[in-house]
Amino acid sequence: MSQQAQQQMSPREERGMQQQQAARSREWVMQPPVDIHENGTGITLVADMPGVSKDRLEVEVENDVLTIEGEVSIPMPEEMKALYADLRSKRYRRSFTLSRELDLDQIRATMKDGVLTLHIPKRAEFQPRRIQVNVN
Amino acid sequence: MWGMNLLESDLFSEFDRMRREMDQIFGAGGTPAAGIRSAAAGAFPPVNVGASPERFDVYVFAPGMDPGSLDVSMQNHLLTVAGQRSAETPEGVQSYRRERFDGEFRRVITLPEDADPDRVEARYQDGVVHIQVQRRESSRPRRIEVH
Structure with a gap:
């Protein structure tokens, strides 16, 4: 992939996210860890969001910013008191800036066992083409 | 929302x-006096433990596991959760970020003394191992009838 594509996609924690966080600053939000890789057809993003079911997941694209967000829902008995906690929030959120060659209308998302997989294809004109070499 | x-x-x-x-x-x-079996902050998988009058609920946040590869065992009041998770990058791709845990893990959770090792149930849902450990009857608050 071209260097340019890498720089544009290289997902930084964006201004958009900071603004969103400021708006809801009273709530602690966790950043899910992600793997991101790219091949000729597009970019795949895999995010760990344990405890989030399909119906409590939101994937949103606004102004080229992709935001994944989910809420943890686990069965808990009444009268439960916390003895120990590594996870101290029930909300995950993270945003990435997308680049122009990605087809935002064709994003495919699957959620399985708390792992979100997003495939973001490149527009057809940006997919690598095999050039026929004619030899006379 | x-x-x-x-x-x-x-x-x-x-x-x-x-x-x-x-x-x-x-x-x-x-912590200067951390539990001898406690894991470093940020260790995989994160664990939450709650107590209610009847039981302890342990939540192990380990997404993307094959439930068959999970090993949950309990000895006295020590609960051990072990497993292996692979987060391999497919071949022939350019990788930009690899933050997800990849490999074997083992976490030991020290439950209070009244945890009953004979009455433990575990299930896996949405990437969370939920383990319920009943408390021994004798230690539950008992209601005393007044005649």
């Missing part, structure tokens, strides 16, 4: 409050 379950939300704020208190007491850099 979502319907809020008040109980759940209260419990998480309880987890949060407790964590902040612990951070204040011990400093976020690690």
